[in-house]
Amino acid sequence: GAVVSQHPSWVICKSGTSVKIECRSLDFQATTMFWYRQFPKQSLMLMATSNEGSKATYEQGVEKDKFLINHASLTLSTLTVTSAHPEDSSFYICSAPTGNQPQHFGDGTRLSIL
């Protein structure tokens, strides 16, 4: 079945570093991907909708200059957390819809900023 591969699964880095997270659709084309953030003991909150070949759509309160999204191909979307700080530490997860089928989630990336 359809698979979404997300890398890396775990990142620890120093404050001020930029971190790139990749989300790939392995056996289907994803014109749209969704990026979520999940803080401990909270729900998944949609950050942005990634659209192949066009600009991402950001949810209210999400800084587009801090969370850069690129969706240059039909199988790859990237989220770059620029100048990350401890408050950006969270679980980031992507998903891709596949027509009339349930959405497929990546395995998530646990980001820890020291």
Add this chain to the structure above:
Amino acid sequence: GENVEQHPSTLSVQEGDSAVIKCTYSDSASNYFPWYKQELGKRPQLIIDIRSNVGEKKDQRIAVTLNKTAKHFSLHITETQPEDSAVYFCAPQAGNMLTFGGGTRLMVKP
């Protein structure tokens, strides 16, 4: 946008008992209603879903019921087992966008 509320936020049951979690939503355009189970540090796993033209669906110990008029759907787990302990999320979908409820932490005591 969609407003989703999920109750209860925590639920503790004895092994073998039933558990029911309810989800209410606001967007009448929602037409797909999944429930996800999430274990710590892992991605949400789809456990059951229902589409808007169906009122109830069952898969072994798990069932989902939908009342589209009242805009709510519920997850029913019977004969609970310790391995059912996890966080459960409803996530009604309008178009291709899911909106997650706040989650329910289910604890099944042996």
